[in-house]
Amino acid sequence: MKGIIGRKIGMTSVFGTDGNQLACTIIEAGPCVVTQVKTAETDGYTALQIAFEDKREKHSNRSEKGHFSKSSSSPKKVLREFRDFSPAKSLGEAITLDIFSEGEKVDVVGTSKGKGFQGVVRRHGFSGVGEQSHGQHDRQRAPGSIGNSSDASRVFKGVRMAGRMGADRVKARNLKVVKLMPERNYILVEGSVPGHNGSIVLIQK
Numbered sequence: 492m493k494g495i496i497g498r499k500i501g502m503t504s505v506f507g508t509d510g511n512q513l514a515c516t517i518i519e520a521g522p523c524v525v526t527q528v529k530t531a532e533t534d535g536y537t538a539l540q541i542a543f544e545d546k547r548e549k550h551s552n553r554s555e556k557g558h559f560s561k562s563s564s565s566p567k568k569v570l571r572e573f574r575d576f577s578p579a580k581s582l583g584e585a586i587t588l589d590i591f592s593e594g595e596k597v598d599v600v601g602t603s604k605g606k607g608f609q610g611v612v613r614r615h616g617f618s619g620v621g622e623q624s625h626g627q628h629d630r631q632r633a634p635g636s637i638g639n640s641s642d643a644s645r646v647f648k649g650v651r652m653a654g655r656m657g658a659d660r661v662k663a664r665n666l667k668v669v670k671l672m673p674e675r676n677y678i679l680v681e682g683s684v685p686g687h688n689g690s691i692v693l694i695q696k
Contacts, residue, residue: 493590494573494695495520496543498679499601501688505669505679509624515669516684518599519676520694523586525561539576540614541586542567543691569691588671588678591696600693601686605658610634615651661685 497520507513527540544567548556551566559566562583580586593598611617611634619631637650663684670679684692 492573492575492695493577494693495586495590496523496541496569497521497587497692497694498544499684499686499688499690499692500677502683503679507669508660509641512683513669514683515679515681516599518678518680518684518692521585521587521676524562524564524567525580525582525584525586526559527562527569528580528582529572536574537576538572540570540572542570542583544568552560557617559642571693573695588673588676591678591694593668593669593671595668595696597668598682598695599663599666599680599684600695601661601663601684601690603657603659603661603685604687606656608654609656610653611651614653614656617651 497518500517500519502514502516504512504514516682518676521543523543525539526542529536531537542559546566546568548566551559555566564583578590587651606613610632612619612632617632620633620635622627634652637646637652639647663682666684666692667681667682668678672678678694680694686692
């Protein structure tokens, strides 16, 4: 697996080689630095810990400064792990957009937008209890019965009801890399990416 940490900038559109207009998401990806190399002998598994975006030293504690000093890098805001990273990287080495190429497919992981407390119609797609009519009162968007036909005398786990919606980890799969802009560390991927503008995302292959 190969990957990089980025920040969602927003959306735009570009014209493809066939002349069709493509909706794309702009992601500022990297540069990232390798801050720890984990091996099966020392940690039980192989992985790379990479860091993204500088952090002011006065906002870092002594343990963080000591950790980043091992890789000769300044304190960073975001740390993530990528298991079985390929190609191999050494401690302190930089990871940039050159690990990707235009036209290949990638997965983008992000945190979806939070929607707050929502009812069953919006959260689960319930259709309601029929058309609004005289005498129906206010049951149009009600969830209906949450019980069951057996003699359980309780509500089973997993029953779809109203509750908090969004703010979940979401992976968008097989998004095409439309364009790379190394001079600005921008990568354009086709389609939408989970999360609000300015949120942290992971791009992985």
